[in-house]
Every structure is written in C-alpha cells, then in structure tokens.
C-alpha cells in the first residue's frame with residue numbers, strides 16, 4: 579500500500595491529466611494532429627489494399643499481420659494499437675538516429691585526421707558508388723567511429739527499469755516496484771569501466787568489438803541491453819553508415835565558427851544551438 583503522501587501525490591498527478599491546463603491543451607492538440615495523420619495513412623493503405631497490397635514497409639507488414647483472420651471481421655490489433663505502434667517506432671527511431679548523425683558529423687569535424695581515414699576506407703571499398711550491404715559490413719573504421727560517437731554522445735543518456743521482484747544490486751536491496759535509473763552517459767565515461775582515457779575520443783577502443791572495448795562486456799549501453807534492448811539498433815547503424823558514407827564521398831567539412839558546443843539533454847541529447855558546418859564539394 580502507498581503512503582498517504584504518495585497517495586495524494588498520485589491523486590494530484592492523475593487529476594492533472596484531465597484539467598484543461600495550457601500544457602494539457604497543447605498535448606491534446608498535438609496528439610489529435612498526430613493521430614489524424616496516422617489514421618489518414620492507415621485508411622489509405624486499407625482502401626488500396628486490393629490493388630496495391632498493404633505497402634512494402636513496417637506499417638504494411640503490421641497491417642498484413644493484423645488483417646482479420648478468415649471468418650472473422652475483427653482485426654488482431656485495433657486501429658488505436660496500430661497507431662500507438664507507429665508512434666513508438668517514429669519517436670524511438672527518429673530523433674535518436676538524427677542526433678547520432680549530428681554528433682558523428684561534429685566529431686568528424688573536430689578530428690579531421692579521422693575524417694580522412696574514414697574517407698580513405700570508404701573510397702577504397704566502394705569508390706563513389708552507393709554502398710551495398712556487403713560494402714557496409716567491410717567498413718570497420720566507420721563502424722568503430724559510430725560506436726565511439728554513441729559512447730561519448732549517447733542519444734539517450736538514461737533509461738529506467740522497474741524491479742519486477744525484490745532484488746539485490748551491488749549489495750543494495752531493491753524492493754519490488756522500485757524504479758531504477760540507469761545513467762548511460764555516466765557509465766560511458768567511467769574510468770573504472772573504460773580505462774584512464776574514458777573521457778577521450780578513441781574509436782580504436784572498439785577494434786576488437788563492442789564486448790571487448792571496456793572492462794565489462796555490457797558497458798556499452800546506447801541501445802540498452804537484454805530482452806528489451808533497441809529493436810531498431812541494426813537498422814540505425816546501417817542507416818547511419820549509408821548517410822556518412824555518402825557525405826564522405828562528396829564533401830569535406832568542418833565546423834562553422836558560429837558553432838557553440840552546448841549538448842542539451844531533452845529526452846535525446848542534441849546540440850542546443852544546432853550544428854552549423856562548412857561543406858566543400860570534393861568534385862571541385
């Protein structure tokens with residue numbers, strides 16, 4: 579049972595959800611807008627399913643899997659559930675990936691010797707061609723560079739887990755129901771875990787793979803770990819590699835003098851004042 583204070587806190591939290599405060603009005607308006615957009619997309623997929631199928635993407639697969647079984651008119655997932663899945667994938671996959679790319683561009687700019695090394699690797703493997711899956715697998719330096727970027731600028735700097743039963747962590751008893759915050763950014767810069775150079779940028783620490791980069795095999799937590807780790811992590815790495823390869827093939831780049839280094843943690847870690855850069859076309 580919760581204490582009287584906690585109960586009244588909960589009552590206030592719960593009550594607040596329904597009050598037309600300025601913040602709630604904004605939340606409701608945005609929710610309506612996002613739901614409206616997704617509902618329109620889903621409806622148009624359903625309307626054209628006989629001629630064009632459900633679509634060759636994640637939403638298409640989900641609609642296909644949820645199509646009512648024969649002799650039943652009820653889909654396996656409701657419209658609301660499909661919308662929620664779309665929202666989860668969009669929000670989990672968009673800002674995380676885009677900020678990983680921002681920080682990669684930042685670190686490539688501040689480490690021009692690495693920018694050259696990565697460009698040489700890319701040109702050696704695929705010249706100016708669009709990289710294939712096979713090529714992406716061969717880009718060891720690009721892979722190490724992305725991992726080191728994620729270590730120093732993890733798009734999610736904390737995650738939370740709720741204890742499902744009473745347990746003991748590092749000699750501390752944690753009662754069932756306790757919410758634990760896992761400080762990814764702090765763990766990623768811990769000298770006891772990563773060695774004396776934990777604060778330095780060194781992609782070579784990942785030379786022998788993620789599991790051997792630190793003293794603990796699960797020290798790298800940008801995608802979390804275990805059964806509820808990021809389901810999009812392989813996709814995110816492939817996507818980032820394609821983008822970085824195609825930029826390296828075309829441009830050399832450095833930070834604009836206007837850049838001010840202020841990482842800001844608002845759900846995801848982003849450069850507070852953006853990332854103004856100067857790009858030079860390599861064709862010229």
Ligand code: HEM
Pocket residue numbers: 666667670671672674675678732733734737738799800801802805806807808809810811813814
């Ligand atoms: C650099 C890019 C990304 C990072 C750093 C990242 C990080 C994470 C982390 C730390 C979690 C665990 C969250 C938690 O337990 O609270 C997570 C979960 C998840 N991610 Fe990602 N993610 C990335 C890209 C993506 C992409 C591209 C997608 C989809 C295409 C995606 C879809 C998801 C989903 C659906 C979950 C929930 C999985 C579950 O609860 O079983 N993520 N991600």
